[in-house]
Amino acid sequence: MEKTGSKRTKLSDRELIAAALEGDQTALTALLERYRGPLIAHLMGYVRVLEDAEDICQKSFLKVYMNIDKYDSSYAFSTWLYNIARNEAVDHLRRKSNSIAPLLVEQEGDAAEVAGADNPEEKIILDQAIAKSLENLSRLPETYREVAELRFLRDLSYEDISRILSLPMGTVKTRIRRARKLLMEE
Numbered sequence: 001m002e003k004t005g006s007k008r009t010k011l012s013d014r015e016l017i018a019a020a021l022e023g024d025q026t027a028l029t030a031l032l033e034r035y036r037g038p039l040i041a042h043l044m045g046y047v048r049v050l051e052d053a054e055d056i057c058q059k060s061f062l063k064v065y066m067n068i069d070k071y072d073s074s075y076a077f078s079t080w081l082y083n084i085a086r087n088e089a090v091d092h093l094r095r096k097s098n099s100i101a102p103l104l105v106e107q108e109g110d111a112a113e114v115a116g117a118d119n120p121e122e123k124i125i126l127d128q129a130i131a132k133s134l135e136n137l138s139r140l141p142e143t144y145r146e147v148a149e150l151r152f153l154r155d156l157s158y159e160d161i162s163r164i165l166s167l168p169m170g171t172v173k174t175r176i177r178r179a180r181k182l183l184m185e186e
Contacts, residue, residue, distance in 0.1 A: 011030070013031060013034075013076070013078070016034075017031065017071060017073070017077060020068055021068060031077070035081055036061075039082070040053045040057050042082060042085065043056050043085060045156075045160065046090075046093065047093070052092065060081065063088070086164065090146055093154070094145075094149070133183075137152065140182055144175055144178055144179035144182060146165065147161055147165070147176050148179035148180075148183070150165075158173060
């Protein structure tokens with residue numbers, strides 16, 4: 001955390017970015033420390049595991065560091081940072097959904113209870129159904145896959161998806177409806 005009374009805590013984001021662009025590493029560090037806590041809290045809405053949120057936060061900060069010269073100052077720094085973090089979180093979830101084994105283990109217990117899959121045959125059928133659903137989900141166009149993963153895999157509300165993706169509620173509802181239709185056609 002930044003020290004209270006430090007010259008850096010009194011500077012605006014724009015001033016810190018200007019200093020960072022001139023090569024002042026302490027300015028970039030101060031900027032990243034300012035957003036670390038709020039960003040991890042935001043990422044917990046995606047991944048729910050603190051270690052994953054911290055990893056995604058670290059990757060996001062690395063991208064900021066590597067691309068600070070590409071920052072468009074007509075937008076708030078926080079908007080740019082949160083978009084980078086959102087993209088990293090979605091990539092993390094996509095990689096996780098493409099790895100079927102962890103998802104099956106994670107979802108299998110809940111689904112088995114609902115379906116009453118007490119015998120091995122029912123369990124195998126259930127596992128195959130989950131694998132097929134995940135495969136179909138991964139084939140959706142990215143626009144629909146993103147909202148479908150958040151809605152169907154993470155069970156997030158429309159409001160949460162709207163907030164996370166910075167999309168209007170109507171757009172979220174439309175994309176989910178279209179994703180559902182495409183999945184049903186599969």
